[in-house]
Amino acid sequence: MKIIMLGAPGAGKGTQAKLIAERYQIPHVSTGDIFRANIKNGTELGREAKKYMDQGLLVPDELTVKILLDRVAQEDCRNGYVLDGFPRTIPQAQVLDEALAKLNEKIDHVIDVDVPDENIVRRMSGRRACPKCGATYHIEHIPPKKEGICDGCGSELVLRDDDREETVLNRLKVYHEQTQPLIDFYAKKGVLNTVDGTMDMQDVFKAVTDILG
Secondary structure (H helix, E strand, O other): OEEEEEOOOOOOHHHHHHHHHHHHOOOEEEHHHHHHHHHHOOOHHHHHHHHHHHOOOOOOHHHHHHHHHHHHOOHHHOOOEEEEOOOOOHHHHHHHHHHHHHOOOOOOEEEEEEOOHHHHHHHHHOEEEOOOOOOEEEOOOEOOOEOOEOOOOOOEOEOOHHHOHHHHHHHHHHHHHHOOHHHHHHHHHOOEEEEEOOOOHHHHHHHHHHHHO
């Protein structure tokens, strides 16, 4: 079973991808993790990707797909995998489809975790992190016992730059411009399913497993 997770930043698709991987005993394949592993291990593909990343450039689609296919060709992906963070654009989706077609394979399910922008802004801008021990909180959902202070080590909590409202709004804008068109792309192929990402995490997972069977 080959699955792609779609959803805006902060929609919870990474969490759902991990739960799917556990339930169905298939690898959770995150492109960020693969890049880091290839660079760390000094592979040829990793060295090539690092050239772009060091210049602050996006890794070209062909190279990204090459690195991804190298990962999903490994033994642990024989029964399928769940892709998280790829594809991000229509050209990436097309390159992936062509590459899989050559192997007589295709994507079975695309799951879009749908959360309205205002919910995402509230979710992400409410996050607080401990710079010392790495613990994370949320001012509404998981508040610290004492406001602004880490329960574990007593350090002052911070709002990470990534979680600032203007940064979140900018990431959402990029998502809607680049990744949203994938929803129509996969809907036309008849493999898209949308789940309501505003529900409780376990309810979202129940909706996902109802689709996957």
